[in-house]
Each structure stands twice: as structure tokens, then as C-alpha cells.
Amino acid sequence: MRIEQHPVLQFDRGEKVTFSYNGQDVEGYTTETIAAALHAAGIRKLGTSPELHRPRGLFCAIGNCSSCFMTVNGEPNVRICVTRVEPGMTVEEQIGKGEIHYD
Amino acid sequence: MIKEVEILVIGGGPAGLCAARSASKLGAHVMVCERDYVPGGQLVKQTHKFFGSEKQYAGDRGIQIGKMLIDEIAADPNIEILTEATVLGIYEDGVVTVLYQNQHLKIHPKKIIITTGAAEKFLSFPGNDLPGIYGAGAVQTLMNVAGVKPAERVVMVGAGNIGLIVSYQLMQAGVEVAGVIEAAPKIGGYLVHASKIRRAGVPIRTSYTVKEAFGTDCLEGVVICRLDEKWQMIPGTEETIPCDTLCLAVGLTPLAELCWQAGCQMAFIRELSGHVPILDENLETTVSGIYAAGDVAGIEEASAAMVEGRLAGCSAAASLGYSPQEAKIMLQAAREELNELRSGPTGSKIRAGLQKMSEKKGVKTAC
Numbered sequence: 001m002r003i004e005q006h007p008v009l010q011f012d013r014g015e016k017v018t019f020s021y022n023g024q025d026v027e028g029y030t031t032e033t034i035a036a037a038l039h040a041a042g043i044r045k046l047g048t049s050p051e052l053h054r055p056r057g058l059f060c061a062i063g064n065c066s067s068c069f070m071t072v073n074g075e076p077n078v079r080i081c082v083t084r085v086e087p088g089m090t091v092e093e094q095i096g097k098g099e100i101h102y103d
Numbered sequence: 104m105i106k107e108v109e110i111l112v113i114g115g116g117p118a119g120l121c122a123a124r125s126a127s128k129l130g131a132h133v134m135v136c137e138r139d140y141v142p143g144g145q146l147v148k149q150t151h152k153f154f155g156s157e158k159q160y161a162g163d164r165g166i167q168i169g170k171m172l173i174d175e176i177a178a179d180p181n182i183e184i185l186t187e188a189t190v191l192g193i194y195e196d197g198v199v200t201v202l203y204q205n206q207h208l209k210i211h212p213k214k215i216i217i218t219t220g221a222a223e224k225f226l227s228f229p230g231n232d233l234p235g236i237y238g239a240g241a242v243q244t245l246m247n248v249a250g251v252k253p254a255e256r257v258v259m260v261g262a263g264n265i266g267l268i269v270s271y272q273l274m275q276a277g278v279e280v281a282g283v284i285e286a287a288p289k290i291g292g293y294l295v296h297a298s299k300i301r302r303a304g305v306p307i308r309t310s311y312t313v314k315e316a317f318g319t320d321c322l323e324g325v326v327i328c329r330l331d332e333k334w335q336m337i338p339g340t341e342e343t344i345p346c347d348t349l350c351l352a353v354g355l356t357p358l359a360e361l362c363w364q365a366g367c368q369m370a371f372i373r374e375l376s377g378h379v380p381i382l383d384e385n386l387e388t389t390v391s392g393i394y395a396a397g398d399v400a401g402i403e404e405a406s407a408a409m410v411e412g413r414l415a416g417c418s419a420a421a422s423l424g425y426s427p428q429e430a431k432i433m434l435q436a437a438r439e440e441l442n443e444l445r446s447g448p449t450g451s452k453i454r455a456g457l458q459k460m461s462e463k464k465g466v467k468t469a470c
Contacts (some may be wrong), residue, residue, distance in 0.1 A: 001251070001252040002250055002251055002252065003250045003251065003252050003276050003277065005248060006275060006276065007249070007275050008150045008164070008275065009150060009166075009247060009250070011249075013250065018181035020323065026393075032249045032251075033249065035245075036245060036248075036249030036251050039249075039251045039253065040249075040251045044234045044235055044321050045234045045320045045321055049232070054233075055172055055232075055233060055234050055235070055320050055321070056232070056234065057234020057235060057236070057237075057321065058234070058237060058238075058241055058245075059236070059237055059238055059241060060222065060223060060238050060240065060241050061237070061238070061240065061242075061244040061245060062139070062145075062244065063138060063139070063241065064222050064358070065222075067232075068131070079369055081241075081244075082138075082139065084140065089246035
């Protein structure tokens with residue numbers, strides 16, 4: 001859910017766009033991170049741990065902790081807490097450690 | 104190609120931006136590497152008003168201070184700032200490598216100022232990895248930067264200043280704060296912050312900790328438990344609190360990896376909240392030409408980080424021969440401000456930490 005009224009802050013969110021999360025359309029803004037857009041859409045489970053398959057979510061939100069790794073546009077282990085929303089991007093829950101594809 | 108730079112500042116938070124500004128004022132050319140999209144560090148999410156004196160912008164909100172510093176830097180022709188620029192390593196030959204907007208850069212600075220800040224600490228209890236358990240800073244980022252309501256009902260762990268301030272900010276964002284729990288027998292933060300949330304009806308329970316967290320895919324609740332005077336859980340005092348978010352405000356620890364890697368002599372000093380580089384009175388590490396300022400050199404408030412930044416920036420510029428007279432005056436002023444900030448009962452912990460640091464014998468090495 002988004003904060004519409006705040007006693008101190010005003011939010012200038014910029015352009016609203018759509019991207020894909022696990023095949024479904026999610027709305028976000030180009031000024032915000034993927035993590036923020038997913039949270040606003042009520043999505044808090046971002047993936048599972050590679051070995052014990054326990055659910056994983058956001059922890060630090062500033063690119064430190066690696067808890068929010070997802071696969072973005074086919075690239076695994078992207079820290080979605082510091083990656084901005086782009087129109088049409090694909091964001092997927094990552095299975096295991098992910099594979100790096102070399103061009 | 105290796106880019107030659109006079110002073111490289113690593114981290115564009117309050118300490119780094121102030122370091123860059125003071126070095127530039129003395130005439131030096133500075134490059135700042137910031138790993139986020141925007142500089143400002145954690146100031147960009149701090150909606151509360153700062154304490155201290157006018158020189159440290161007391162009475163202004165963190166976000167306003169951040170904006171002011173960012174605007175000053177943007178207008179300063181001596182400062183180049185790279186955003187989305189993560190410093191990867193500091194090598195023996197003095198070359199610094201940077202991942203900058205997906206390119207690999209090599210920079211050769213004459214002086215380096217490390218202002219990488221801190222990371223939030225974690226707590227161990229069963230279920231602590233469930234989605235819905237965040238560092239207090241993460242919740243602040245979600246609500247104050249992105250404008251996203253991070254939770255419906257939250258339990259806050261830690262009644263230090265961050266726990267208290269973020270609890271209040273959660274209420275401002277329309278979130279229900281079920282309670283603040285604190286393992287210590289008394290509230291650690293300022294009374295003014297504690298009173299504000301108590302007046303709003305939020306209980307602050309001291310000598311309490313989290314026993315466990317539960318939920319299937321996301322957090323559904325926590326079990327809290329009372330602690331005895333030896334900080335051991337008292338059986339039979341467990342209580343279950345339904346909540347979708349648990350916020351950990353249990354302290355910060357310096358992000359000192361680059362100091363370790365550069366070969367700076369480090370010391371574990373509890374009062375400074377972890378391993379910190381040993382610094383001299385100019386905030387120079389034991390590696391000649393590498394300085395450190397702000398939380399990376401010991402956890403303190405942003406106001407102190409800004410003054411430390413100024414001190415390190417001045418020292419670095421002065422060591423390159425820039426405006427020695429003016430540098431002397433600025434250094435003196437910064438030292439006096441730090442002493443003032445650290446005076447009084449709230450500064451006793453940091454004073455004890457710095458005393459311990461001054462007793463460590465740092466041995467200078469060349470970079």
C-alpha cells in the first residue's frame with residue numbers, strides 16, 4: 001500500500017509503468033526500487049533460500065545484506081532493493097543460486 | 104586507463120559530503136563515489152529534526168540537511184560525484200577499482216577518505232529470517248523514501264534513538280505500533296523521543312526480548328519473553344503478539360571492509376560498536392594517505408559524522424599543501440565542535456571509545 005497523506009513528506013513518484021513479476025503485471029514508478037514497488041503491491045516474499053528453501057524477504061533495503069536477490073531480465077542475484085523499476089522488465093523469484101549466462 | 108584524482112571520498116553520506124566540501128573549500132579537487140542512485144546516505148530518509156547546535160544544522164530535518172549538502176556539492180566545480188559507483192577494492196599500488204554504472208573504473212587518488220558508514224545489526228532467534236523482519240533503516244527507506252506503507256502492525260525491537268524515532272515515523276505513516284521491546288532494563292534513547300510515542304499509547308517494555316517469530320510465507324507474529332537481571336529468559340513470561348512486521352533497531356556496526364582490505368590497523372572497541380580503523384588526531388588511519396570519518400570510524404550521530412567529515416577533508420587537503428593557514432583554523436573549529444557534541448552524559452560512551460582508541464599504538468605504514 002502506498003502512503004498518500006503524510007504529515008512531513010510529499011512523494012513525487014514520477015511516471016507509472018508496468019513490469020512483470022512471476023508472469024503477472026505489477027505497477028510501479030520509475031523513481032522507485034523494485035523492492036518498493038513489490039511491497040506496494042503487497043508482495044513481501046521475494047524468494048527462497050538456496051539450500052533450505054526458506055522464504056526470503058527484504059532486510060536492509062540499502063544493498064548490504066543480499067536477502068532480496070531476485071532474477072531480473074534473466075540476470076540472477078540482482079539486489080532489488082537498489083535496482084530501479086523500468087517499464088517492461090521481468091522480475092522473477094529465483095530458484096537456487098541462479099546461473100550466470102555469458103554472452 | 105587509470106584516472107588520476109587528488110582526493111577520493113568513498114561514500115556520499117553526511118561524512119563524505121562534508122569531507123568533499125571542506126577539502127574543496129581549501130582548493131583541492133575531489134571525487135566522491137556513492138553506490139546509491141542519489142547521494143545523501145541515510146539523511147535522505149530522516150524526517151526527524153536534528154539536535155546539536157546551529158553549526159550542525161540543529162532544528163532542521165535530516166532530509167533538509169541532505170538536500171542542502173547535495174545542492175552545495177552539485178554547484179561546486181571542484182567536486183565530481185559518481186553515483187551508482189561501488190568501490191570494490193584498494194590495491195597495494197594505491198589504485199582503487201570501482202564498479203560504476205556497470206563499467207569497471209580504475210582510479211589513482213593521492214588521498215583517500217573512507218566514509219562508508221554502517222550496517223544494521225541482527226538478532227538471533229528462531230524464525231528470524233522470515234519476510235517481514237527488517238532492519239529499522241529498511242522500514243524507514245520504504246516509508247520515507249518510497250512512500251510505501253511497510254506494515255499494518257509492527258513490533259519494534261530496541262528502545263534506543265533509532266527504535267524510538269522509527270516507531271514514531273511508522274505512526275506518522277499510518278502503521279499501528281503494537282509495542283517497543285528493549286532487552287536492557289531501561290530505555291536507551293532520549294526521553295523526548297520515548298515520551299512522544301508513549302503519549303500516543305505505545306507501550307515500551309524494558310527487559311524483554313524476542314523468543315521466536317512465526318509465520319508460513321511471511322511473518323504472522325512474535326513471541327516475546329521477559330529477561331531477568333542476567334539477561335536470561337524467564338520461563339512462563341512468554342506472550343504472543345500478532346504482527347506482520349518486526350523491526351530490529353538493535354544497533355549499527357561499522358562497514359569497515361575497505362579499511363581492512365587496505366591494510367589499516369584495526370581495533371575492536373565495544374563503545375564504538377565494532378572493529379574500527381585506528382585513527383590519529385587528523386582522522387588518518389595507520390596507512391598513510393587513507394583517512395576515515397563518520398560511522399565507519401565508530402557509531403555516532405549524523406551531526407558528529409558531518410563534523411568528522413569536515414575534519415578529514417581538511418586534513419587530506421592540508422596534507423596536499425592546500426591553504427595551510429585556513430586549514431589550521433578549520434581543523435581547530437572542527438575539533439572544538441566535536442568536543443562540544445561529545446560533552447555531557449550522552450557523549451560518555453563515545454568518549455570512552457575514543458579514549459581506548461588513543462591508547463592503541465597505531466604504526467604508520469605507506470600506502
